[in-house]
Amino acid sequence: MGVTLQVTGYKDYVNLSTPDHDGWEMTKALLEYLEKERNRVRREGLSALVAEAKETGITPDASKIDIWEDLRARVPTEFYPDRLVLRKGSTLLDYDSSDVGIVVSQAFRDLVKEFDPGVHHFVPTAVESHDGTLLATYYFMRILRPINAIRTEDSNLQLVGLNSSRGELASLQVGSYSKFSVYADRIKGFGAWRDMRSTQHSFFSEELWQRLQAAGLTGFEARIRFDEH
Numbered sequence: 001m002g003v004t005l006q007v008t009g010y011k012d013y014v015n016l017s018t019p020d021h022d023g024w025e026m027t028k029a030l031l032e033y034l035e036k037e038r039n040r041v042r043r044e045g046l047s048a049l050v051a052e053a054k055e056t057g058i059t060p061d062a063s064k065i066d067i068w069e070d071l072r073a074r075v076p077t078e079f080y081p082d083r084l085v086l087r088k089g090s091t092l093l094d095y096d097s098s099d100v101g102i103v104v105s106q107a108f109r110d111l112v113k114e115f116d117p118g119v120h121h122f123v124p125t126a127v128e129s130h131d132g133t134l135l136a137t138y139y140f141m142r143i144l145r146p147i148n149a150i151r152t153e154d155s156n157l158q159l160v161g162l163n164s165s166r167g168e169l170a171s172l173q174v175g176s177y178s179k180f181s182v183y184a185d186r187i188k189g190f191g192a193w194r195d196m197r198s199t200q201h202s203f204f205s206e207e208l209w210q211r212l213q214a215a216g217l218t219g220f221e222a223r224i225r226f227d228e229h
Contacts, residue, residue, distance in 0.1 A: 016096055030100070120142060192204050
């Protein structure tokens with residue numbers, strides 16, 4: 001059974017923050033960068049479709065445009081802080097929350113890279129205690145590789161909005177109470193991926209999920225569980 005992950009337990013605060021407490025501004029800039037990348041690819045795709053239509057006389061089909069470029073993008077390192085400060089009295093976890101997103105330990109990163117060498121993006125950052133003592137090097141983690149793996153057969157998933165023109169690539173509403181499976185042949189050999197029909201989540205295979213737990217790594221739990229068929 002594969003999973004999506006969340007930080008263990010509910011918290012109304014993050015465990016790690018930027019020294020200047022400007023994490024929200026950095027996150028906003030990062031999201032704007034990804035949006036620009038997505039829009040750039042859409043514009044280029046639409047231009048190519050229009051050019052093809054002029055040559056062939058066929059009406060362009062906008063649903064064929066690639067809208068997943070942000071799920072492949074390796075964000076430049078300047079969008080991430082080079083230091084984070086651990087909340088006073090808190091324990092540093094292998095999968096932890098910061099005001100610029102999820103960060104992971106080297107042990108967590110190494111397991112993901114073992115399954116998917118060279119696929120995902122990890123940006124290092126120094127983690128310090130509140131008195132400035134260096135504790136460890138951690139990594140901002142962006143799971144990449146968009147694929148269409150969700151099976152809707154025997155699921156309770158619903159389409160998001162009026163986007164059925166994309167057929168088998170139409171966006172789906174996936175949440176904590178969703179019941180669905182993924183195509184085992186489409187994720188074969190993969191440790192983690194992003195799904196083209198539910199782009200907000202990072203998906204982890206059953207095998208990687210089991211290895212992360214067996215290694216005794218801390219700070220994460222399953223948010224959504226799904227079968228592999």
